[in-house]
Amino acid sequence: MYELAYDLIIILLKIFAILIPLMTAVAYLTYAERRLIGFMQVRIGPNRVGFFGFRMFGLGQPIADAVKLMFKEIVMPAEANRYLFVIAPILAIAPALAAWAVVPFGDGLVLADINAGLLYILALTSLGVYGVIIAGWASNSKYAFLGAMRSAAQIVSYEIAMGFALVGVLMAAHSLNLREIVLQQSGGFWHWYWLPLLPLFMVYLISGVAETNRAPFDVAEGESEIVAGFHVEYSGMLFAVFFLAEYANIILISMLTVLMFWGGWLSPFEGIPLLGAATAWIPGIFWLVMKTFFFMFCFLWFRATFPRYRYDQIMRLGWKVLIPVTIVWLVVLAVAIVAKLPPWFG
Amino acid sequence: MLENYLPILVFIGIGIAFGIGPIVIGAIMGPHRPDEAKTSPYECGFEAFEDSRMTFDVRYYLVAILFIIFDLEIAFLFPWAIVMNEMGWFGFTSMMIFLGILVIGFIYEWKKGALEWE
Amino acid sequence: MGFEKIIFYFFAAILVVSALRVITVRNTVHAALFLVLAFFTTAALWLMLEAEFLAMTLVLVYVGAVMVLFLFVVMMLDIDVSVLRAGFTRYLPVGATVAVVVIIEMSYFLLGGFDNSKFTPVKHGVEYSNTRAIGNVLYTDYLFVFEIAAVILLLAIVAAISLTLRKRKDTRYQTPGNQVKVRKSDRIRIVKDMDTES
Numbered sequence: 001m002y003e004l005a006y007d008l009i010i011i012l013l014k015i016f017a018i019l020i021p022l023m024t025a026v027a028y029l030t031y032a033e034r035r036l037i038g039f040m041q042v043r044i045g046p047n048r049v050g051f052f053g054f055r056m057f058g059l060g061q062p063i064a065d066a067v068k069l070m071f072k073e074i075v076m077p078a079e080a081n082r083y084l085f086v087i088a089p090i091l092a093i094a095p096a097l098a099a100w101a102v103v104p105f106g107d108g109l110v111l112a113d114i115n116a117g118l119l120y121i122l123a124l125t126s127l128g129v130y131g132v133i134i135a136g137w138a139s140n141s142k143y144a145f146l147g148a149m150r151s152a153a154q155i156v157s158y159e160i161a162m163g164f165a166l167v168g169v170l171m172a173a174h175s176l177n178l179r180e181i182v183l184q185q186s187g188g189f190w191h192w193y194w195l196p197l198l199p200l201f202m203v204y205l206i207s208g209v210a211e212t213n214r215a216p217f218d219v220a221e222g223e224s225e226i227v228a229g230f231h232v233e234y235s236g237m238l239f240a241v242f243f244l245a246e247y248a249n250i251i252l253i254s255m256l257t258v259l260m261f262w263g264g265w266l267s268p269f270e271g272i273p274l275l276g277a278a279t280a281w282i283p284g285i286f287w288l289v290m291k292t293f294f295f296m297f298c299f300l301w302f303r304a305t306f307p308r309y310r311y312d313q314i315m316r317l318g319w320k321v322l323i324p325v326t327i328v329w330l331v332v333l334a335v336a337i338v339a340k341l342p343p344w345f346g
Numbered sequence: 347m348l349e350n351y352l353p354i355l356v357f358i359g360i361g362i363a364f365g366i367g368p369i370v371i372g373a374i375m376g377p378h379r380p381d382e383a384k385t386s387p388y389e390c391g392f393e394a395f396e397d398s399r400m401t402f403d404v405r406y407y408l409v410a411i412l413f414i415i416f417d418l419e420i421a422f423l424f425p426w427a428i429v430m431n432e433m434g435w436f437g438f439t440s441m442m443i444f445l446g447i448l449v450i451g452f453i454y455e456w457k458k459g460a461l462e463w464e
Numbered sequence: 465m466g467f468e469k470i471i472f473y474f475f476a477a478i479l480v481v482s483a484l485r486v487i488t489v490r491n492t493v494h495a496a497l498f499l500v501l502a503f504f505t506t507a508a509l510w511l512m513l514e515a516e517f518l519a520m521t522l523v524l525v526y527v528g529a530v531m532v533l534f535l536f537v538v539m540m541l542d543i544d545v546s547v548l549r550a551g552f553t554r555y556l557p558v559g560a561t562v563a564v565v566v567i568i569e570m571s572y573f574l575l576g577g578f579d580n581s582k583f584t585p586v587k588h589g590v591e592y593s594n595t596r597a598i599g600n601v602l603y604t605d606y607l608f609v610f611e612i613a614a615v616i617l618l619l620a621i622v623a624a625i626s627l628t629l630r631k632r633k634d635t636r637y638q639t640p641g642n643q644v645k646v647r648k649s650d651r652i653r654i655v656k657d658m659d660t661e662s
Contacts, residue, residue, distance in 0.1 A: 004467055011352065015357055071375050074376055081493075084494075090362060090366060092365075095361070096361075101353055102354070112351065112352075114354070115593040116516045116593075119517065120354070126527070130532075133536075137493060149540070159417070159528075167424065167427045168427075170428050171427040171428075173428075174427075174430075176428060238372065241368055327452075330423075330445075331445070335438075337430060338434060338437075348511075406540070407533065411533060412621065415620050417524065417529040418617060420524075421521045422602075424521075425596070425602055426602075440610065444614040448614055448618060454622060
């Protein structure tokens, strides 16, 4: 019994070692988003709130936001379904966080090294849609309901393309375990899966943006037509939890993209004569975080760059472009693997 | 194998707690002054016209049904993907027949216009 | 009682309670959500039997896909409870017959000596991959069944489309291909401004 308690404490400590940096990253992703989009639009962005009287480029902003939201009233709309109204944000954030249990941060640096890691992540991300549907229905508001239904149809459509893209990764790596998927890519920059699986990588990234309801696929929010979509009736901390879930999902998708297509924690200079040896001392987690930051930046960049798609365009892209592309590439990949085509599958 | 899943169970628990925690804090710290205008469903300042839970275009059901079918297809592809390199051309052919049959279905729904949104 | 058993009974209790709630609760949306919970705990129980792949697929397909459709339907169809209740007595004989048959079947197996040793799950090491084991037999030994599954799925696609797809005359389609192909010269014509010229 003591052994079990000891194990549980270790597990809890590890979980917090994942969650605390994650939550800090989420908080500062919101700040980075406002600053970066500000710069891209030749504005300044939030630059006032600092610590102890110093402005420090507005770095105190996310903390101030969190404190503000804490003291805001949670408005419960009349005729809303009270239980479901409160449960919806919990259903949104729990899978977004629990998926991190199988994410490896280095060789052996993983909380739960399960064999079905990728399947687990796909299963959990498929639960994310419940938060949206339930929120929209429980609010008993037309805008929320419209937003929820649109966004649910969008999420499920892109989940198919995403699943097909993952199948491609599995075919190349012969494993569902994320650690092994990364290790299969070792051998330098040109061995990472982005090159042999380039179409699948593009599909995964695009459907990742669509799954998280980010611009340009943010018709779920679509402030010009349905105000804020499924969370229009949410306020205070209930809203904050949805917000946290969205940003935790962005970071998750970015990191999964890196793990599956960009070599995870592997160094980009591996195998290069001088540079490889000179940078060998840098720990893998540095590369992992740097690559993840790049894709997080892409999410913000997309938002600043692309205008929102129309709904029929979104459905068309998901069903008529992404799914055929993935199916064709799966067949090509299958031939390449069975025929042991060099250089990647030799 | 099961011992690997213990952290996941704990993590799911923590994830749920992470959802409940802020809501409880918010409920305690925030004020509670509901009034009729505040709690009425938001509709651009108008009174709500009708019940918000309306019937929807059947197209949404179609998307959901097609999603189930393709999701099942993906579930079939997963075990194949990780053993296909060991099975050689035999495994390849069996999956290509499977995929071929489903691609026929996909082409059918495309031609029928089930993927169109107006 | 080991830790594993405690967890098993925990999930089993949730499963039984939520399954009961599915049929006792009034609100159809609540019932659907309890069914989601029931599926989820079933997946946890399967996982405890080391059926990783099946457990994950249960969550992926049933919770992630089938129940989403259920929710779509019960949320949007405006189901009138009183109409449903009116049919209750009419369908009662059929329902009761099915229930009795199921009870007889189950008791036949359960009372006829449940050989527990036959069903004790085999414990596998950390390296064991359930998915790989399934993959090794599904596409070779069970090839025929597997292809039949494809045909059933094809049938489902055709059935779903013929049941739900109705073309309305007044709908207008956009052809995105043509929209992309539009050039400036198709839409605008530059004319000389007469006023400034003179």
